[in-house]
Amino acid sequence: MAAVAAAAPVALPAALAGWWEHVNGSPAWQDGIFWALAALYGIIAASSFIQVARIQHRVPQYGWTTQKVFQLLNFVVNAARCSVFAFRRQVQLVNPQIFQHVILDLPGLAFFTTYAMLALFWAEISYQARGRDTDGLRSGFYIINGVIYAIQVLLWVLLWLNPNPSMLILSKLFIAGLSFSAALGFLLYGGRLFLMLKRFPIESKGRQQKLSEVGKVAAICSFCFLARCVMMCFDAFDKEADLDVLYHPILNFFYYLLVEIFPSALVLFILRRIPSKLPLSQYHPLSSG
Template identity: 90%
Template sequence: MASAAPVPMPAVFAGWWERVNGSPAWQDGIFWALAALYGLVAASSFIQVARIQQRVPEYGWTTQKVFQFLNFVVNGARCSVFAFRRQVQQVNPQIFQHVILDLPGLAFFTTYAMLALFWAEISYQARGLDTDGLRSGFYAINGVIYAIRVLLWGLLWWNPNPSMLILSKLFVAGLSFSAALGFLLYGGRLFLMLKRFPIESKGRQQKLSEVGRVAAICSCCFLARCVMMCFNAFDKEADLDVLDHPILNFVYYLLVEILPSSLVLYILRRIPSKLRLSQYHPLSSG
């Protein structure tokens, strides 16, 4: 049986889509809107870092503070890229355009992988297992990922053909899929562990809700990134690296970075309580 022909877009909608994509004014407006949204998320992360530092300066660089700071860096970088998108598209040689566009995505992966690492450490500590291997493994995996990415950039510079570009985008898709699995694995483990705690445990219900919601948001976010990157690799009409696809850019970055980041930062908005004098236990001189 012959397959059914694809249903064409309504003429009015198709004309609007082409008009928006081809209009420099619409392109600039959408990219400036993305820059503004990323700027708001970056500003909220920076405010959280300042609040934590003011509340408990003696804690140093905790996981929470580093996570918030990396969110500030990632979203600030995306804000700058979209604010100067036309200038980025004119950078030569072209490989540097790929580096500028890809680096914030890698940093986004590292930022949220740190959250999965934190959950894994809690799960290991609760079972009395050593956590040193987790942190060293986290650094090693990130080092390998960045090394592979640099190698792909080098190959794309040396041989800039469509196949290398597809391979580069599929690498991001695979990375996103592995991140989604990581959140399902470690978030699920921590969620089940907290569920076994006694009902009267302090903060149990709040922590259960927090872990469950964040794990679900991050898993969906990275799965959506994986699917979109596969389309981006094989369909020229879904290319996110060009100026004349502003609507796709807006939908993609809103769904896989801006909205998930905003929700996660809102859920994790609590900051440590200020230490009281009675909470300090000085060591005895003996």
């Protein structure tokens, strides 16, 4: 009886391990999880598109503001992810294999660009508050993104010409380093703007709400990019953490839920306010005289 009691705790991990293998190897579970991810991404994409339409309807005279561009890019990124997971089996059959990497990696790069716009926006506010020129920030943002995409294209070409494990590891480590840099950017510019707002007078209009927005968004984005960095490092060196294969659906579900879906949903909820409608200018009729 003592031997049976001692062996009892081992049964649960074994059962969980068996369940994990069963789910990962089951085509029905794979399809179900990938369709669930597609549905979640589709909901976020639809929410972003609705926000763009609302902003355009409310203040069409503002043009393409940072808020509108951010929401539009969010729509594009999440619609792309939705399509990838909806057709995940077809993506796995794409040849040559390098195009699979492009299809799976490109939305991640676009996600970086989308949320880097928030850090750029915060940096511009900080610079303007100090009376400094902001033109260099925006041009620097374009240059940095151009360099990042150029490096990624070069890595794809090298992986195509020399498809060995070391090149694949290098490509994933590049994404990990990019994610770590993004997390630092949010901590730096979000923290700087938070401290600046904290020094404003208490009676300043919207101060408390803006403090809450900046603090929450900076924390969420820093966490999601740090989590992406850690997971990409595991993905690079551990085959059991490979996200680019069909037979790791559970890992895919928790990874994308943690680093993209959940953070995107929270940020969109926090930044759900849209500009107020401008009042019509008062009309003063001319006197008959």
